[in-house]
Amino acid sequence: QVQLVESGGGLVQTGGSLRLSCAASGITFSGVVAGWYRQAPGKQRELVAIISASGYIRYADSTRGRFTISRDNAKNTMFLQLNSLNSEDTAVYYCNIRGPREYWGQGTQVTVSS
Numbered sequence: 001q002v003q004l005v006e007s008g009g010g011l012v013q014t015g016g017s018l019r020l021s022c023a024a025s026g027i028t029f030s031g032v033v034a035g036w037y038r039q040a041p042g043k044q045r046e047l048v049a050i051i052s053a054s055g056y057i058r059y060a061d062s063t064r065g066r067f068t069i070s071r072d073n074a075k076n077t078m079f080l081q082l083n084s085l086n087s088e089d090t091a092v093y094y095c096n097i098r099g100p101r102e103y104w105g106q107g108t109q110v111t112v113s114s
Contacts (some may be wrong), residue, residue: 002026009108020080022095030073032099038091
């Protein structure tokens with residue numbers, strides 16, 4: 001059974017930083033596309049960043065230059081470093097992996113206060 005567990009969310013002030021983690025189990029992590037998505041209240045879920053099995057990275061325009069996605073295949077873990085946070089970044093952040101099937105984590109709340 002595949003499980004994705006996010007951690008690292010919380011409350012931070014404008015301009016602050018957080019580091020999110022996504023721990024995967026039950027799947028060969030090195031062979032999948034992994035990504036972070038987020039959903040703010042009243043809005044659709046949107047892409048934050050994705051990283052392919054070979055390390056190709058794509059960011060949303062709103063996060064490029066501020067957020068950094070990375071993965072540690074040996075530890076079956078993906079990370080998202082969030083810097084220069086602002087109120088527009090307040091959302092539930094979800095871990096996603098795509099291989100033969102697609103899986104989602106339960107989400108971790110990030111709240112940016114002014």
